[in-house]
Amino acid sequence: MTDKEIKKLAEKIADALITRGLESQVSEWEVENNIDHLVGELARCMTLQNAYLEREEFEKCALMKMRIQEIKQKLGMPPDDIPDENDEI
Secondary structure (H helix, E strand, O other): OOHHHHHHHHHHHHHHHHHHHHHOOHHHHOOOOHHHHHHHHHHHHHHHHHHHHHOOOHHHHHHHHHHHHHHHHHHOOOOOOOOOOOOOO
8 A cells, every 4th residue: 555545544534433423422422330430530630649749739739639539438448548646757
């Protein structure tokens, strides 16, 4: 195949995928398993929290921490350990 033929084939495939996506029902895209969605959201938030921490964007980091705690609660996971004022660091 020539580069021109490959490009033409790629354009046809892209057009077909876009058309198929527009014709499909939105309900087909909905998450079937809420737990899978929450686990994915937890991973995303943890990744963002680490990025914000590295960039020293502490306010954003704190927001992600709160969101992570909410998701963990929904998943029935134990919250992160919060040290008491009497605990030694």
